[in-house]
Amino acid sequence: MSVSKRDDEEVETGELDRDEVFEMLSTQRRRWVLHYLKQQGEDRVDLRTLVDSVSSWEYETPAAELPWKKRKRVYTSLRQSHLPRLDESGVIEYDRNRGEVALTDEARKLQLYLEYVPEDDIPWSHCYLGLSGVSAVITALAWFPVSPVGELSAVALGALVTAMFGVSALVHTYHSRRNRLGHEGPPKR
Template sequence: MSVSKLDEEEFESGELDRDDVFEMLSNQRRRWVLHYLKREEKERVDLRTLVDSVSSWEYETPADELPWKKRKRVYTSLRQSHLPRLDETGVIEYDRNRGEVALTDEARKLQLYLEYVPEDDIPWSHCYLGLSGVGAVITALAWVPVYPIGELSAVALGTLLTAMFGASAIVHTYYLRRNRIGHEGPPKR
C-alpha cells in the first residue's frame, strides 16, 4: 500500500485511520515483526536476526533447522513488502541499505488494537457479569438463610466473594499479558 492510500493529513500528523491500522495489523508477519521489536532491548535490530525469529515462529521450528528456501521466503516478503509498509506508516524505522529495523514511539499506539478477545475466548465483561450474578445468588441465599450459605458469617461471605473476583482478576491479568505485543516467548497465532 502506498502513502497515497492514506489520508495525507493523517499520515503527516502521525495519526492513522482505524481501518489503516487494522489493514496493517491484519498480516501475521507484521504482527510478529512488531512483537519481536517490542521485546528486544536493542534500539536497532539486524534484519537477518529478525528474519530468523519470524521464520522460526511461522514454521514452528528453530531457525537453524529450517531449510534455506523457507527463510528466504520470509526474508523476501519482509524486505519487499512488510517492512516498507510498517516504515511508511511510521511504526518502525527501516534502513534498507543497512538492513536494520527499529521500533518507533508510534508503535505504542498499536497496543490498544492488539489486545483483543481471541476467537476461542469469551469477553471478560461476560465473565464479570457471570461472577456478579453468582455473587448476587450467594448473597441472597445467605440473606434467606439457606444451608450451607446461610451458615456463613458476614466475614466468610465477604471472603468468598472477594476470592471469586480476585481469582478472576488474576486469570484476566494473565490472559492480557499473554496477548500483549512484546511478551516473552513466541506470539500467539
C-alpha cells in the first residue's frame, strides 16, 4: 500500500506504487508464490502444498525427491519473509496460524509488470510499427499502379493488411499468455 502525505499526516491510498511492486517482484520465490496461487484461482492454499511447488520449481526436481533440508529452506524463507511481505502489501492473504494463503484482487494489477521481452526478441511495439510501415508501403504501391500490388482490388488489399495484423496479434496473444501469472506449467525463470 502506498502512503501519501497530506497536511503532515500520512494517508493510505490503497494501491501499490511502482517502486513497491518492483521491490516485491524482484524475488523469484515471490513470483513463484504468485504464479502458483494464480493457478489455484479463488482457492485458499495450504502452506505445505505451496512450499512443495515452489521447492520443485526452484530445484527443478519433483518435491517428493527433494531432501527435507531443501524444502525446509524454502518453507522458512516463505513463512518468515516472503509471505508476510506479500500479505503486508495486500497482494495475498496469509493466515499464519492456519498455514493458508490466497490471492487478493490486488494481485491482478501485478500482471502488467511481469511482461518481459527476452534478450533475443524484439518488443511487440516495434513489430506493430514495422507492420504499419509495410502496410503503408503496400498502400502506396496500390495507389500508384505498381505490379503486383497495384493490380489488387481494395478488398484484396484490405484482406492482406488485416491478415498481417491478425496473424501478428495471434502470435502476440500466444506469447503473452505464456508469460502470465498462473499459466499452465512451471513459471519461467
